[in-house]
Amino acid sequence: MFLRQYFKKKDGRRHAYWGLVESYRTERGPRQRVVAWLGLMDEAGRLGVAQAAKSCSGARSCSDRQLPLFEYDDEHHKPEWIEVDAKGVRVENCRQFGGPWLAMRLIEHLQLDDFLKRHLPRGQEQVRWPLTATILVIARLLEPSSELHIAEQWYAKTALPELLGVPESRVDDNRLYRALDVLLPHKEELEKHFKNRLGELFSLEYDLLLYDITSTYFEGQATANSMAQRGYSRDQRSDCKQVCIGLVVSRCGMPLGYEVFAGNTADVTTVEQIVETMEARYGKSDRVWVMDRGMVSEDNLQFLREGGRRYIVGTPKSMLKQFERQLHEENWHTIRDGIEVKLCHPPVSEESDELDKTQTETFILCRSRDRAQKDAAIVRRSAERIEARLIAMTARCEKQRRDPMKVEREVGRLLGQNTRGARLFDVQVAKTKSGHARIQWQKVQPQVDWHSLSDGCYLLRTNVRDWSDEELWKAYIQLSEAEAAFRIHKTDLSIRPIWHQKAERVEAHILVCFLAYVLWKTLGGMCQAAGLGSEPRRVLDELSEIRAVDVVLPTKAGIEIRSRCITRPTDHQKILLQRLKLRLPTKIIPHEM
Secondary structure, eight states, rough: OOEEEEEEEEEEEEEEEEEEEEEETTTTTEEEEEEEEEEEEOOOHHHHHHHHHTTTSHHHHHHHSOOOOOOTTTTOOOOOOOOBBBGEEEEEEHHHHHHHHHHHHHHHTTTTHHHHHHHOOOOOOOSHHHHHHHHHHHHHSSSOHHHIIIIIIIIIGGGGHHHHOHHHHHHHHGHHHHHHHHHHHHHHHHHHHHHHHHHHHHOOOSSSSEEEEEEEBBOOOOOOOOOOOOOTTTTTTTTTOEEEEEEETTTTEEEEEEEEETOOOGGGGGGHHHHEEEHHHHHOOOOOOEOOGGGGGHHHHHHOOOOOOOOEEEEGGGGGGGGHHHHOOOOOEEEEETTEEEEEOOOOOOOOOOHHHHTTTTEEEEEEEHHHHHHHHHHHHHHHHHHHHHHHHHHHHSSOOOHHHHHOOOOHHHHHHOOOHHTTTEEEEEEHHHHHHEEEEOHHHHHHHHHHHTTEEEEEEEESSSSSSEEEEEEHHHHHHHHHHHHHHHHHSOOOOOOOHHHHHHHEEEEEHHHHHHHHHHHHHHHHHTTTOSSSSHHHHTTTEEEEEEEEEBBBTTTTEEEEEEEEHHHHHHHHHHHTTTOOOOOOOOOOO
């Protein structure tokens, strides 16, 4: 900061007054702004302000400081200390600083800023596209909302105008929408960049790839988007059109890439495309693919085997019946409290080709005590509702002359609403000689026994031959990392609902959410390495409480001294910053992009 003299004509005379000016960098080059108007000052007052401005200029080093405006002799001119009106001291322009500042440190950590500068085009625009894309990603991480809300409300409440050097007047919703269009073509290069950078930062191994799929729905008809279709909704919004998102992550949840599918796409039809896409992007190596039972089909397994790929997949519940004998046996291996596993040979058919196909596979029986208690409770409640209703319906049919067709529909509706317990009952609606309905029902004891035996059990299928049963089970349960990734996308990053209507804007919206998720996982990895756990939301919320404020000091001479400061962190915040090896600045220094 430095002093500058300004002139103004009044009553035909030229008046001089002083202003405290601050230099800062922007995309268009260095700019200057007046921090405080100082009015008329004598020589001593100017020297005092000049010295204070020089000492608190926020320069990173002595060589970066600007040359003093005034030359003076310290022996004859001493700075004059100004008396401050303590009652008039106030704070203005309180803005969010901790969250945006932390997000920018994560972007630097991932070298995303360098990537955007290299790949996004540069033209005659006043604000470069890398800065606009950065605003979108940071907003999605900190306060997910629409582009209109970002431009009109959120951006002005943060310290990003100073951190990025982009004034509020240069950010509008149309500019943000266009940034989506500019960012989308670089999706594949971004995924490759993150895969390499995350591997360097956290020493990741991509020997195990977890693949899962979810859906997210639209608000509106989305008539301009052919991918917006109605299908099986994971969000219980079957009334809305949707798209499906297939995500591939590492064993610790670090993302490798994703693909967007039409909303009516079946899970099993996406496997070949995802596997071939990942292999074309990162090369084919000895990886193990882990997928849930929704991806399993004989065609998919044959595709994986023919390509020499290894896999661990879940199987449909119905396949468990083939291993009833093994369920009765006692040779289970306890791998942790309440979890037992067992390696089993596949059931062999009399046909030779069936033998050749299955002899390379191993099945893993798994039994969970907690899951067994949960399954048993669900089936028991469902069976109790069915039994109570059947008793009442039987008594009603004995007292009233009811139409058999109506009774059959009522029984079907009852069993359809309680599917978990429906198989335990054999219900028949007979017609009496008088043509009225009579209900006959009983519990099917073999089904009751099977449920008691199979509760909490599930079956895995793999062609990995050199892993133990415990290693196979641990690899499969890592699928929870993919499920957690979807949960973060939908809750913390608000990927749903989608308000965009055009297909390109929808894909760009999902890309911005993906970039924000990479920042999220990066912070999570840093927290885990620092011994702060693996939940970055609490750390982000805590550091987001740090604010940037303007401290205004009114003086006795009528001059107001204004200084932009960053609030002092609390003891808890200091510990977090120290553990994360981050140093909070005392002054806002614009970021160079």
